Amino acid sequence: MSNEFPLGLFDSGIGGTSIWKEIHMLLPNENTIYLADSKNAPYGLKSRDEIIELSIKNTEFLLNKNAKIIVVACNTATTNAIKELRAKYEIPIIGIEPAIKPAANLSKTQTIGILATKGTLNSDLFHEKISLYSNIKIIEQIGHGLVQLIENGDINSAEMSELLESYLRPMVDQNIDYLVLGCSHYPYLIPQIKNIIPNHIKIIDSGEAVAKQTKKILEKYNLLKTSRSVSWQKFYTNTNPHVLKTILNHEKTVIEKDF
Incomplete structure (x- = not known):
């Protein structure tokens, strides 16, 4: 696996961008892909089986985009599906829990x-x-x-x-x-x-702690991006991207309505 590959993050919607912002601030050299599954938000009202199914689908999407680690930037997905994700995939998977x-x-x-x-x-x-x-x-x-x-x-x-x-x-x-x-x-x-x-x-909240854990895991597996090439950030949403664009505060990012 190349350390040039992106970090993959997913959430039930736009909220996990609060985690992305902390990670991007700590690790600005890293490429990232963020998936906002807003069409299925909120996960908090769904059954555990539904949450696991959606979390697997989201993880597969990010792996198909060559994500080198997965950050489950969603408390509900972490508390209901993190064990299943870690059992199913060999890639490092980082969760988020209430602090x-x-x-x-x-x-x-x-x-x-x-x-x-x-x-x-x-x-x-x-x-x-x-x-x-x-x-x-x-x-x-x-x-x-x-x-x-x-x-x-x-x-x-x-x-x-x-x-x-x-x-x-x-x-x-x-x-x-x-x-x-x-x-x-x-x-x-x-x-x-x-x-x-x-x-x-x-x-x-858990954002800063998740960012620090992400850096720690990247260092542990020698996955930190070492080249100084300009990093890129991509965001995917399955609903209208307007709110996502607004909440990102006009970052220089690519947003696609793709999945």
């Missing part, structure tokens, strides 16, 4: 909130993770409707503000001091979230 560990270890009030999809919060992997922190009160909240609004480009809508208020206010009232964003779409909501929660509550 429960740092929040639990740093919490002074011993109470943290987790905003995530139904698929993530109901997964076996998620329950395995939270069982390690029996001394911490963990308040779980399904983010009903948030992914759909983000996919529609309605990040700053009144409906979004109302939903966030209804989800976050009960957490604040229960004295959380850390809020874990358990969906790669949700970092795009941080400005609105900060308008609702007090300043002392810290927000944690």
Whole structure:
């Protein structure tokens, strides 16, 4: 496998671009391919079997584009399908999980909130993770409707503000001091979230940690791109690319409606 081959990332839609941005910032020399399966978003409302099937389909697409590693830039896909993907493919596969560990270890009030999809919060992997922190009160909240609004480009809508208020206010009232964003779409909501929660509550997402893990895996398998040729970034979507273009903030990228 050539180290010139691209990194492959997929998500149920545009949200995983929050992970892509962290990876691209840390590893700007790397070529990347990002797949936004927005037609099937949100994964959080689908069955585990459906999520596994879609994750395999997405992985196959990226492998056909010569991806040298796969980053599952989706919490729901990771918590429901990462074991199956790693069993099926020899290529390194990196997942993304809610950042429960740092929040639990740093919490002074011993109470943290987790905003995530139904698929993530109901997964076996998620329950395995939270069982390690029996001394911490963990308040779980399904983010009903948030992914759909983000996919529609309605990040700053009144409906979004109302939903966030209804989800976050009960957490604040229960004295959380850390809020874990358990969906790669949700970092795009941080400005609105900060308008609702007090300043002392810290927000944690997984983007930076995933980027560091990606670099570590590339180094481990000697897959870091060594040539200094200008890197390229390609994005694929199966819906209207307008929202994806907007959320990428007009990066010099290629977006194709291809699959």
